[in-house]
Amino acid sequence: MSDVVAKFREATEAADIDALMTTLAPDAELTSPVSGRLIFRGHDDLRILLTAAYGSLSHLRWTEHIGDGTRRVLLAEATIGGFRMTEAMILELAADGRIRRLNPYLRPWLPLSLLAVKLGPRLLRHPGVMRRAARG
Template identity: 75%
Template sequence: MSSDAVTQFRKATEAGDIDTMMSTLAPDAELISPVSGRLVFRGQDDLRILLSAAYGSLANLRWTDEIGTGPRRVLLAAATIGPFHLTEALVLDLADDGRIRRFTPHLRPWLPLTLLAIKLGPRLARHPALLRRAGRH
């Protein structure tokens, strides 16, 4: 792994490169859903599906700022979904080896977040086991 998985993740998400995106994640990585707050997506297989669907739904994604240098970072982004502008603050917790262990995304405003949820719904519904696993605590 490169010394800076966060930089690689930023570039990969902007380019839509899911393989590089996945290489930045720790094996036990997890993402806490910004829509439900209760669903937690865990592991490489489930995160590949989720991240492909989520970042594949956005256009013009650009990370504008990175805050922090230690094991917790915050990335700020702007993107579009349909006709709407969306902003994201993504809190990343890094594993000891520097790879991303936990994502906590914060998306706004409400209308584009709702559109994102509508687009993700059918894509994730094709994977009912993923949703069952994400609903476990």
């Protein structure tokens, strides 16, 4: 199971969305760290979201990997628009070992807000993705 977490780390650091998608279960979901209410589900919607998100960050580096069961915690540092950001990502693994649920927690407020500003226009080009995520 830890191989998928290592692949996830490598893929996100390289912003390699194709490799990232292979780590996700078909029914994977991500809860928005910006709204806490939007839930993005499935490969099609997650590909759009993750392309926009990881394409907005620079110098992403995972610094810690905590846990060895079906729930893992990754800690990271990145920059966006010259501001330093930290992330805690809780991953829940499915029975097949792929990632079933992603719960990112980002701080501080200013870089998180900048990320939201960058993601907004990219996601609004796909109104169906936003509608589906808003269903929670």
